[in-house]
Amino acid sequence: MNQEHSKVVISHHHPVAASLKRYLIGFILSLYLTSLAYILAVRHNLTMYWLGGTVLGLALLQFVIQLICFLHLGTETKPRWKLAVFWLMILVVGILIIGSLWIMAGLNYRMSPSQVNQYLRGQDSL
Amino acid sequence: MSAAASSAEQLARALSAQRDKDDKSQLGFWIYLMTDCVLFATLFATYAVLRHNTFGGPSGHSLFRPGYVLIETLLLLTSSFTCGLAILTARLQRRKYVLSMLLLTAILGAAFLIMEVTEFRHLVTEGNSWRRSGFLSAFFTLVGTHGLHILTGLLWLSVLLVKISRQGVNAVNLKRLTLFSLFWHFLDLVWIFIFTFVYLFGVSGL
Numbered sequence: 085m086n087q088e089h090s091k092v093v094i095s096h097h098h099p100v101a102a103s104l105k106r107y108l109i110g111f112i113l114s115l116y117l118t119s120l121a122y123i124l125a126v127r128h129n130l131t132m133y134w135l136g137g138t139v140l141g142l143a144l145l146q147f148v149i150q151l152i153c154f155l156h157l158g159t160e161t162k163p164r165w166k167l168a169v170f171w172l173m174i175l176v177v178g179i180l181i182i183g184s185l186w187i188m189a190g191l192n193y194r195m196s197p198s199q200v201n202q203y204l205r206g207q208d209s210l
Numbered sequence: 211m212s213a214a215a216s217s218a219e220q221l222a223r224a225l226s227a228q229r230d231k232d233d234k235s236q237l238g239f240w241i242y243l244m245t246d247c248v249l250f251a252t253l254f255a256t257y258a259v260l261r262h263n264t265f266g267g268p269s270g271h272s273l274f275r276p277g278y279v280l281i282e283t284l285l286l287l288t289s290s291f292t293c294g295l296a297i298l299t300a301r302l303q304r305r306k307y308v309l310s311m312l313l314l315t316a317i318l319g320a321a322f323l324i325m326e327v328t329e330f331r332h333l334v335t336e337g338n339s340w341r342r343s344g345f346l347s348a349f350f351t352l353v354g355t356h357g358l359h360i361l362t363g364l365l366w367l368s369v370l371l372v373k374i375s376r377q378g379v380n381a382v383n384l385k386r387l388t389l390f391s392l393f394w395h396f397l398d399l400v401w402i403f404i405f406t407f408v409y410l411f412g413v414s415g416l
Contacts, residue, residue: 115284
């Protein structure tokens with residue numbers, strides 16, 4: 085009974101060879117992207133602007149590759165709850181990070197010496 | 211004959227119930243991982259805001275050693291891969307392979323953690339602890355939280371190793387292993403961004 089049980093469970097999953105291929109592809113691509121980003125950052129041939137964009141882009145690419153190859157995102161059958169929760173997470177994280185940076189940039193601008201002086205001058209004239 | 215048919219039916223029903231339960235526990239664990247992402251996002255946002263506030267102290271450019279961090283990254287990436295291999299061999303019911311892959315995962319993870327703790331100790335003894343500047347407070351909080359997750363993962367992994375070596379790869383242990391692999395791959399995902407945004411940005415002075 086127990087033996088039969090485990091056999092049926094195994095046959096339910098995707099074939100192992102296909103999964104192995106997936107993991108291998110994910111691993112090799114991740115290795116490649118990691119070393120590429122490392123070389124770009126250490127050699128420092130690009131301008132700051134391009135370097136930051138490229139390295140972040142490579143990280144995002146690796147993030148997507150590992151999500152698909154290692155975490156099997158998108159392979160579930162409908163209804164795709166995992167994917168729905170994932171997109172909600174992306175939304176919350178996006179609001180959180182962009183919002184924080186935006187607020188702090190605004191704060192820095194308003195606290196800059198020229199802005200503060202302008203404010204003080206406005207106070208004096210009242 | 212009919213008894214055999216009904217027992218097969220029963221088995222099929224029991225299996226589908228078990229599968230439903232497994233799917234539910236996986237979804238529950240996935241939701242936990244996504245909320246953990248939000249936790250890391252707040253720490254990343256804090257770091258992004260504070261990373262130039264060095265208070266006259268050293269910046270990431272002079273503190274971080276890129277080669278050292280690259281080795282850490284490769285260790286964690288490889289352990290993520292061997293963890294995936296453990297799942298594959300578990301599906302084939304090869305207990306010895308599962309155990310050796312998990313052991314390899316644990317060794318690589320432990321090596322990563324030891325390297326990280328060594329880096330932290332090095333920073334603290336040079337006087338660059340979390341009390342030095344806002345930048346270092348944010349750095350230690352972000353990277354330290356990831357390190358604590360790794361430590362938790364290693365504890366979980368050792369329990370799993372004992373369970374599988376005693377009970378073999380049964381349905382319950384396969385489920386546990388699947389949840390663990392989700393957690394471990396997730397930690398590698400977070401590390402991609404720490405490696406890029408903290409270390410590579412820090413080293414190139416961005």
